[in-house]
């Protein structure tokens with residue numbers, strides 16, 4: 001009678017004790033009183049860069065870069081299975097999910113076991129390791145939700161990452177830290193910060209800190225422990241053992257030529273002592289891996305096994321250094337145990353410079369069209385998710401699958417070589433293609449939701465067409481129909497007035513709102529600069545129809561639009577040429593004055609207060625440093641680093657300003673400026689708006705003269721700002737900046753221009 005009960009009891013203990021130990025309890029033991037070196041085997045797998053995400057997954061195009069993520073995971077799983085003490089972290093769920101889809105149950109079961117024992121640990125667990133400078137906070141949240149939800153569904157609580165791991169992004173945003181704190185991470189580690197900052201932190205043992213992610217708003221709930229890695233995310237020099245590394249293996253048989261075990265041991269101990277001077281506790285973390293490492297995990301682990309054995313054997317001779325296989329969270333756990341009081345930080349880690357002439361401020365604006373497309377698609381993804389929820393779409397509508405396509409495309413696009421603009425051209429096209437496909441899938445969802453939410457009538461409403469190319473004033477549906485209905489959705493939780501611009505062929509239209517009332521509109525000619533955009537070659541539109549719509553919160557409004565005969569005077573726009581006297585455009589709140597000769601903006605007046613400022617705006621360029629690879633100080637200007645050749649700026653030819661003109665009408669005034677054959681701008685003032693809108697068109701940038709051109713727009717206000725200005729962090733909070741100043745160290749720079757650029761989203 002007793003025996004079965006006893007047996008059942010044993011099984012329960014076995015399951016709980018042996019299989020369900022993950023997280024901090026699963027860490028390998030440390031030796032108190034010694035310097036514990038946490039060896040963290042890891043691979044850094046870019047979700048697209050020199051190759052596309054799928055090429056990296058398969059190991060396609062290995063002539064470009066020898067990298068195949070599928071082999072990394074195959075190889076690591078074997079090594080982990082063979083030895084309980086080994087650890088590995090995996091980071092980018094975009095890759096892991098691809099691999100997981102292809103595994104049979106046996107491997108999946110094995111991998112779950114490794115995760116449940118903390119031997120394979122997910123770190124960060126976003127779809128990618130996102131860029132921090134050029135991302136919107138909304139997209140950062142979505143991208144992490146996507147990755148973390150995958151891990152939760154497949155691995156439960158043992159799959160939940162405890163540590164955020166931003167080892168490669170090119171500078172770090174305070175908003176990112178704040179978001180991580182709210183996502184529930186216990187800490188954050190990263191690799192790149194200004195070289196002067198790093199030098200000072202190493203001297204003062206302040207590589208690790210409490211970063212206050214929102215000191216003025218959210219307070220302590222946004223605080224996050226944050227640590228700087230010692231050697232980027234690379235192993236100590238001489239200790240890289242991947243097929244893509246060039247270091248000697250550990251040769252430990254004295255009977256053979258090339259014996260180097262003693263020398264390797266010494267060099268490692270020396271490196272450990274150096275690193276220990278920079279950190280506050282008896283624990284050190286070393287990142288044993290690098291870009292796409294562990295395709296041959298055996299090479300790495302075999303040599304690390306030897307290293308651990310050799311270095312720890314020195315303990316018999318009084319060495320106080322102890323090596324162990326570990327993970328970032330196990331390291332963090334030991335820091336927490338050490339009861340240290342950490343320094344705090346309130347500002348961010350922008351801009352990032354790795355050398356005196358190498359400020360990574362170029363990527364804030366690299367590939368601006370892709371950046372714009374990513375931002376716009378973020379908006380559409382929010383709309384898609386909302387309408388899916390509002391219409392309570394069901395599985396039979398496939399909406400979850402459709403939205404997933406866009407979520408994954410956006411997840412990939414937030415990567416630190418995607419929206420950042422630092423990828424190769426072919427890879428940039430791949431990101432754009434994914435976004436286009438995702439947008440298309442979500443348009444189906446929006447259509448389905450619209451049909452379901454549409455007030456019940458005899459006939460279902462027809463499919464809605466989307467104007468995808470309003471960015472170049474093109475839309476097939478509005479250009480090719482004399483009458484049509486237009487439905488606008490407002491994704492905000494409050495009602496909204498919004499200005500609409502539709503490309504049309506006619507000169508006069510009647511627009512009726514949802515209540516059957518006709519609403520005012522204006523017809524403006526499309527500028528010749530816009531018409532010159534090559535992709536517009538099939539467009540018929542000569543004009544844009546402009547009007548303002550009022551929209552309910554989280555709701556649609558439908559408008560009926562019909563071309564009418566002749567010309568309705570109230571819709572007319574009058575085009576004026578300059579006659580050398582100053583030009584003023586104004587509405588109820590603002591007046592803008594443009595110089596009659598140069599055509600440039602020269603002052604702005606607030607008509608409510610009467611205050612006027614001498615606001616000047618111009619377009620200029622810096623010549624980029626051509627660079628050469630022979631010497632570091634000849635850093636070139638490029639996709640990552642912004643480096644003007646000199647501080648001189650080149651103004652665009654003033655004679656082109658003769659092509660300026662302005663357009664007046666009842667709803668909108670526009671000044672249209674041409675600065676060069678490839679730089680133009682529209683300054684726009686809508687009726688009742690308390691802002692002016694500046695919309696520029698730049699490119700293609702001529703390169704036949706062999707000079708790189710870093711184009712800027714410059715606003716001069718004459719206000720006594722004392723070098724203080726403000727920029728946003730990922731479109732959320734605002735940070736104060738001071739020219740030629742950093743909050744946490746005495747700042748000196750040889751790059752007075754590039755060092756003062758900050759990201760704006």
Ligand SMILES: *[C@@H]1O[C@H](CO)[C@@H](O)[C@H](O)[C@H]1NC(C)=O
Nearest residue numbers: 012013015016017020021025
């Ligand atoms: C399993 O272990 C956890 C953590 O040690 C403990 O909280 C839980 O009560 C245990 N469950 C059972 C069924 O013993």
Ligand SMILES: *[C@@H]1O[C@H](CO)[C@@H](O)[C@H](O)[C@H]1NC(C)=O
Nearest residue numbers: 266267268269270271273274
């Ligand atoms: C020890 O490290 C220092 C600093 O990196 C280096 O200059 C020195 O050559 C190293 N010594 C040995 C024996 O490796």
Ligand SMILES: *[C@@H]1O[C@H](CO)[C@@H](O)[C@H](O)[C@H]1NC(C)=O
Nearest residue numbers: 310312313314315316317318
């Ligand atoms: C410890 O030191 C002794 C004397 O120098 C040496 O013979 C022995 O090999 C050392 N042990 C190790 C593990 O290096």
Ligand SMILES: *[C@@H]1O[C@H](CO)[C@@H](O)[C@H](O)[C@H]1NC(C)=O
Nearest residue numbers: 032334335336337338339340
């Ligand atoms: C840390 O502090 C706690 C509470 O003050 C104490 O119980 C513990 O022993 C301390 N740990 C170490 C490693 O000093």
Ligand SMILES: *[C@@H]1O[C@H](CO)[C@@H](O)[C@H](O)[C@H]1NC(C)=O
Nearest residue numbers: 395396397398399401444448
């Ligand atoms: C949903 O997707 C499945 C498989 O791709 C397809 O067969 C089905 O027709 C789709 N249903 C709808 C309503 O689009």
Ligand SMILES: *[C@@H]1O[C@H](CO)[C@@H](O)[C@H](O)[C@H]1NC(C)=O
Nearest residue numbers: 369373432468469471472533
């Ligand atoms: C306009 O948007 C489309 C995507 O909808 C994009 O492919 C295209 O490059 C954009 N054109 C310009 C000139 O920005």
Ligand SMILES: *[C@@H]1O[C@H](CO)[C@@H](O)[C@H](O)[C@H]1NC(C)=O
Nearest residue numbers: 518519520521564568570571
């Ligand atoms: C002209 O347009 C206005 C609104 O913009 C409208 O109220 C008026 O009826 C139109 N007149 C004609 C003749 O179409």
Ligand SMILES: *[C@@H]1O[C@H](CO)[C@@H](O)[C@H](O)[C@H]1NC(C)=O
Nearest residue numbers: 533534535536537538539540
């Ligand atoms: C527009 O230009 C593109 C690229 O030059 C070309 O492929 C396309 O055929 C053109 N379309 C029309 C309608 O001319």
Ligand SMILES: *[C@@H]1O[C@H](CO)[C@@H](O)[C@H](O)[C@H]1NC(C)=O
Nearest residue numbers: 627628629630631632633634
């Ligand atoms: C790099 O630039 C320096 C300085 O202009 C010049 O002396 C050197 O020859 C250049 N090297 C190469 C490889 O172009």
Ligand SMILES: *[C@@H]1O[C@H](CO)[C@@H](O)[C@H](O)[C@H]1NC(C)=O
Nearest residue numbers: 497519548549550687688689
């Ligand atoms: C937009 O139109 C609505 C009515 O449709 C009107 O109340 C509102 O004042 C207009 N807004 C602007 C900025 O013209």
Ligand SMILES: [Zn+2]
Nearest residue numbers: 044046168416
């Ligand atoms: Zn990277």
